[in-house]
Amino acid sequence: MNAVGVQGLVDWQAVWITLKLAGLTTLILMALGTAIAWGLAQSRHWSKRPLEAIISLPLVLPPTVLGFYLLLLLGPKGPIGEITQALGLGVLPFTFPGLVVASVIYSLPFAVQPIQNAFETLGARPLEVAATLRASPWDRFMTVALPLSRSGLITAAVLVFAHTIGEFGIVLMIGGAIAGETKVLSVAIYDHVEAIEYTQANILSAGMLIFSFTVLLALQIIRKPAKVIS
Numbered sequence: 642m643n644a645v646g647v648q649g650l651v652d653w654q655a656v657w658i659t660l661k662l663a664g665l666t667t668l669i670l671m672a673l674g675t676a677i678a679w680g681l682a683q684s685r686h687w688s689k690r691p692l693e694a695i696i697s698l699p700l701v702l703p704p705t706v707l708g709f710y711l712l713l714l715l716g717p718k719g720p721i722g723e724i725t726q727a728l729g730l731g732v733l734p735f736t737f738p739g740l741v742v743a744s745v746i747y748s749l750p751f752a753v754q755p756i757q758n759a760f761e762t763l764g765a766r767p768l769e770v771a772a773t774l775r776a777s778p779w780d781r782f783m784t785v786a787l788p789l790s791r792s793g794l795i796t797a798a799v800l801v802f803a804h805t806i807g808e809f810g811i812v813l814m815i816g817g818a819i820a821g822e823t824k825v826l827s828v829a830i831y832d833h834v835e836a837i838e839y840t841q842a843n844i845l846s847a848g849m850l851i852f853s854f855t856v857l858l859a860l861q862i863i864r865k866p867a868k869v870i871s
Contacts, residue, residue: 652845654821655829658737662812662825663805666744670801673745674752675794679782681753682760697754699747708814711743715815735817740825743815744805751800759793760786795863803856807849 677696681689699707715733716722722732733739763786771781787794809827816823818832826845833842 652824652826652829652841655824655826655845658822658824659806659826662737662740662744663802665741666748666805667798667802669741669745670748670752671794671798674749674797674801675756675787677749678753678756678760679786682757697750700750704747704808704810705814707747708743708811711746711811711815715739715742734815735819735823737816737822740812740816740823743811744808747808747811748801748804751804752797755793755797755800756790757793759790762793763789792863796860799856799859799863803853806852 681693712734713719714721715725717726717732722734725731725733730738733742767785767789768781771785776784807827808825809831812823812825813828813831816825816828818824818828824832826849830842830845830849833839833845
């Protein structure tokens with residue numbers, strides 16, 4: 642198959658929407674996930690374990706279940722939907738911003754857990770040494786905790802991006818399959834299979850397979866220095 646043929650078989654709109662969704666979700670979760678992970682790593686409160694369980698729910702909950710409850714919450718009669726309508730934003734389901742909200746919630750544990758593990762592995766000693774040098778809490782976080790937790794931060798970013806690329810159930814529930822607006826790669830593959838367009842489905846699936854292998858290889862390379870040090 643020549644390059645012109647492949648160009649015509651690939652749904653580039655779905656590719657662009659998927660990359661845009663994964664990029665925005667990763668940016669939001671690197672800020673939000675880092676703040677949550679830092680709070681959990683420093684906390685000794687009894688509520689820490691229940692909060693960790695809530696954050697981990699998307700790991701075990703079927704995406705369709707989570708998508709259904711998000712649909713109720715974000716819909717016109719849901720509490721969040723009523724707020725967004727009162728603010729003049731309309732309702733979020735079946736829009737790109739709705740997809741971003743759903744992806745952030747669904748991918749939250751993939752950001753929080755690696756970063757929290759990195760912060761907890763760091764221990765209190767480096768921060769205590771920085772404190773004796775009169776570094777403020779903000780300085781200790783920015784110049785000690787974050788640089789020494791670099792491996793966890795990179796792992797979180799790669800996992801969130803890759804996980805968002807491969808989402809299916811929740812994006813179909815919240816975004817539907819509106820071409821050029823909410824139709825992502827996984828949904829495009831599903832549509833091609835339903836239409837018995839196996840050549841198009843094969844091209845998109847092969848691309849995602851190569852991408853997933855590259856992500857796993859990158860994670861192995863990132864984690865290798867940590868093993869050597871330990």
